[in-house]
Amino acid sequence: MPNIASILKTEISRVARKEVRTEIETLKKASTHHRASIAALRRQVEKLEKELRRALKMSSSAPTAGDSDDGAESGPSRRFSATRLAAHREKLGLSAAAYGKLVGVTGQTIYKWEQGKARPRKAQLEGLASVRGLGRREVAEQLNAE
Incomplete structure (x- = not known):
């Protein structure tokens, strides 16, 4: 009997490892996909922040140029x-x-x-x-x- 018990025990542990491996594999794939999408979102945020800074810079410099044409003071530019x-x-x-x-x-x-x-x-x-x-x-x- 000890033979059957040890064989049954090894078989159960083999099947359990196989099941765990498949579950972990799907989790790894999901994790990889999520990391890639997070990286893409970060790149997109950086791009949008850069555009925002550029737009703010343009909008803040545009009135200054207009003011210097109208007024006698050109110091701010x-x-x-x-x-x-x-x-x-x-x-x-x-x-x-x-x-x-x-x-x-x-x-x-x-x-x-x-x-x-x-x-x-x-x-x-x-x-x-x-x-x-x-x-x-x-x-x-x-x-x-x-």
Whole structure:
């Protein structure tokens, strides 16, 4: 009898393993499908968020451009780039102190702006914009006049 009992026990455990394996296989397939759909939804959300940011940026910049046409103040539409400031100063061949004189600030302030440790105020942005439009000759004339 012990033979039949052990055979029956092994057969039951084999069948149980087979059943569990089939159940787990369907769960694995479902899990894989769900993970793929979650990844697709995440990509879609990221895409929609990017579009929303772009739309908000466009809508917030559109009234600003309209306001600058209507009013005399164009300050809000000014942008600042530290690398462009450094490149422009280098292009003109000026020291930070000389460039600061043109803008109306100190040379140390120019260094801080170029390093990104500080940002210019609206009035200073206007000064930067006026210097931005000058060439080497005009800059030399302004520096000699002072």
